[in-house]
Amino acid sequence: MPPAWTPPVAGPVPERGTRLGARAIDLLIAGAMAMPLVLVTNVGHRPFTFLALLWVAMVAYETALVATTGATLGKLAVGLRVVPLDSTARPSAQAAFRRAAVTSALTLVPLVGWGILVFGTLADALTRGMADRAADTMVVPKRTALPIRHRDLPGYADFARPPRLSPVGRVGDLDVRARARLRRLHGVPLLVVLVAVLNVATFLPWSGLTVFVVGTAVWLVAFVVDETVRVARTGATPGHELAGLVVHSPARGGPPSLGRSFARALVFGLSAYTGVGLVLLGVSALLIRSSDTGRSLHDLAGGTWVVADPRLSPEVQRQRAMRMRLGEVA
């Protein structure tokens, strides 16, 4: 029986639409700042000088406003403010600068930068994007009680997005599982060495297709063997362990059997590493994010669930997940 989940005491995080509205207003202001710069720089011959000067202007605007009033004009207009974590004061000039530098740089990179800005705001449980992470700040409704402590962040995350509870425990969230995957090779020296060797092989004078096909096949075999054995033996990969997650098989009441673990590893390997399987990986991501069970295609193949380690208390489960989200684990 999994431990009962108790709702944390925490305040609201801003609506995602409101965040985007504030950003749209600030974009208009940035556009207005660009006009005079067009006149004083030779945009045709020196486009990057123009962009750099615009970046400086945007950073100056945002730094000055956030450090003195706690918000940009866009945020003021929609009733939001920027607050530093663990403090009741306004953001310091240094924090405001860090925030502004990241936001402005992303604003000036069409498509990729805008995608990161919007995705960060929409996907993060606390609506904290890259700029907030760089400056250790958070955007909250104007009347939120301060301070917001680091240790309370899991509560805010659960308030914004209530956890999904399964018969076998709290379901692992997409962002936590994705970050666990980034740490898949911790303490797995053989796979690390294999990655290095394969990447040296890309420089060999063979056709690119040959290197890709052979290299991917070699990697798939090694990865599937490693993943199968680890998950069947301990119910977790190194990334799962860091995130406080386990791969649970309800049929066995613990780690999946070797056969099911193999099926799971094979489907994940084909999805993640073959290029053509990336569509499957996208479907898996959608399933983890949107379904009540949070089970990906490889979970369905293996008859498994990825849930919080039932040996941990609910608070430790939450803190582990948040540490992973904040990049504070390895």
Added chain:
Amino acid sequence: MALPFRDNLEPRRVPWVTFALIVVNCVVFLLLQPSAFQTAPDDGEGPLDRAEYERVVDAETFVMRWALVPCEIRTGTPVADAPEGCDEAPTRHLPERKSVYLALLSSMFLHGSIDHLAGNLFFLWVFGRNVEDRLGPLVHLAIYLLGGLAASLTSVFTDLHSAVPHLGASGAIAATMGAYLLCYPRARILTQVALPIQFVYLPAAVVLVLYFVTQFFIGSDSNVAWEAHAGGMVAGFLLAIPALRLPWVRRLARPDSDFAATAPTSF
């Protein structure tokens, strides 16, 4: 191929020298280098008009004046003065005056394109912050400049007769990477690897040794001065050995807990 994105160590101090080097490189490229480095002159089918032609001349003359030319270092004489044993210069737009040895320094702050600049400064950002955090700002600056110098000299010695100009901060940044390898071999670097395509944290030692080894596979027909990268990296590594023994640098060491790869027992 492996492209590093970030490491898992948050610097404990503001890396002022890293910031300053980034700013200086940007200012030089954006404000001091001729505009042709930002937008290539229209090289359509017809001949260039006078204004565009002058932009080309301006850029070529600028490069030959401030970039490192190996045979100039060997002879101590500018290519414009036709020193003995030099290959033919790649352009006939040569500067009237040139301080040959100053180019060892000035070439470190020049870049051929916005991609070149962005790539180099991204590497400097990823590795420079924590090298500075560990060694201190002045020692980091010294390693950057001396390592860059060693990288330039490596380029010179691998082709003593070449009149092709060399420019870019990559040799100096490779020195910073060499120092990082010595300081933080156990750090973890979020890396995009090419085969299999994935983002994954890898030990810094693996990422940096991989970078070093793959330099020797870069073809000589590419525009990459891989010798400078390798030479700079070795120089940075060797310079960091005595630097780490300096009394004030020893006091900047991080606690072992910063490198823990497992979650603490409490959380």
